[in-house]
Amino acid sequence: MVKVANTLYPFASALTIVDIGCGPGQITSEILKAHGADLPSSSRLIASDLSPGMIEQVQKRKAEEIEKGDQLWNKVETLQQDATDLSAFPDASVSHALSGFVLFMVPQARTALKEIHRVLTAKNGGGVFETSSWHSSEWMELMGFPAKVRPEKGMPQMPPTWRTVEGVRRELEATGFKDVEVHTVEAYMPFETYDEVARFILSQFPGMSRMTGDMTQAELEKTRDLMVEYVKLKHPTEPSRLVGTAIVGLGRK
Numbered sequence: 001m002v003k004v005a006n007t008l009y010p011f012a013s014a015l016t017i018v019d020i021g022c023g024p025g026q027i028t029s030e031i032l033k034a035h036g037a038d039l040p041s042s043s044r045l046i047a048s049d050l051s052p053g054m055i056e057q058v059q060k061r062k063a064e065e066i067e068k069g070d071q072l073w074n075k076v077e078t079l080q081q082d083a084t085d086l087s088a089f090p091d092a093s094v095s096h097a098l099s100g101f102v103l104f105m106v107p108q109a110r111t112a113l114k115e116i117h118r119v120l121t122a123k124n125g126g127g128v129f130e131t132s133s134w135h136s137s138e139w140m141e142l143m144g145f146p147a148k149v150r151p152e153k154g155m156p157q158m159p160p161t162w163r164t165v166e167g168v169r170r171e172l173e174a175t176g177f178k179d180v181e182v183h184t185v186e187a188y189m190p191f192e193t194y195d196e197v198a199r200f201i202l203s204q205f206p207g208m209s210r211m212t213g214d215m216t217q218a219e220l221e222k223t224r225d226l227m228v229e230y231v232k233l234k235h236p237t238e239p240s241r242l243v244g245t246a247i248v249g250l251g252r253k
Contacts, residue, residue: 001130001248002030005096008252009128011035014043015095015121020083020112021102022047025058028076036072043095048079055080083112089119092253097129101246104133104162113175117253126252129177133162137244138234139189142201142227146211149223153211168249177251189242191231197242198227 011017011031017039019028028047039045047058055078065073081088083099083106097116103109120127134140146153161167165182172180191197202208202224212220231242 001027001098001100001132001250002034004248004250005098005128005130006035008250009095009124009126010038011096012038012040013095013124014039014045015127016044016046016089016093017096018086018089018094018098018119019045019047020097020099020116022049022058022078023054023100023102025061025076027098027100028058029061032070032072032075036075039075043075044077045075046077046079048081048083050080050082052080084108084115086115086119091118092121092123092127094119095121095124095127097127099129099131101132101134103131104158109159109162109171110175113171113177117176120253122253126178128250128252129172130248130250131168131172132246132248133168134158135163135165135184135245135247137187137189137246138231138242139201139205139244142198142230142242143205143208145223145227145230146208146215146219148226149219150215153215155211156207162247165247168247172249172251177253180249180251182247182249185246185248187244187246189244190239191241192239194228194231194238195224197231198224201227 017031022028025047031045049055058078062073062076079088097120103112106112116129120129144155161171165184169180169182202212
């Protein structure tokens, strides 16, 4: 996403860059790593998320990176905001908006897309927006395993629109984006041991704590055992990696 964004609208000419639904800051970090030294002094790099916990993680990462000597992180600002309300940004003030694996979880995704379109600049061929979602992945399959132990624990399903190339294209075009491109990209989650990846998904993945919060320790261990069996079947040796297919869509103002 960062590489393509720079090709379409070089970060060396950036106005404001917004990482929407930044999580712990993977996209923000990659922008700094690849293009931080090129960013104009007048530009802004903003990591935004609705979750206070995610904002705290980015702030902690920023402090740690600066302490280690990476002064590029001084550029990072954080902002708690809903993706459907970008009122903190004036019209046509943003050159780059990137949103990784977020919009399919937003109940009013088209409202968010219209807001993103509003804040993008029309200069330099149009500001760039990129978003990603999942077509399929082994870790998404694993997230549904609590229901194998407690049938009422069905995992919320991603809206079908966001699981296909055609659906993502329709969403971008319907909200005014031009030069729309949508691609599939293979993605991976490396792991050292079966037990490690099972416990990580059960305890760290977004939404899992709400799903498993009232499960007993015995139920959690049974879920973990089933997850381990599944991963072993898919990947007979460890360490290995879970496999998924991401959908990446991009458009311009």
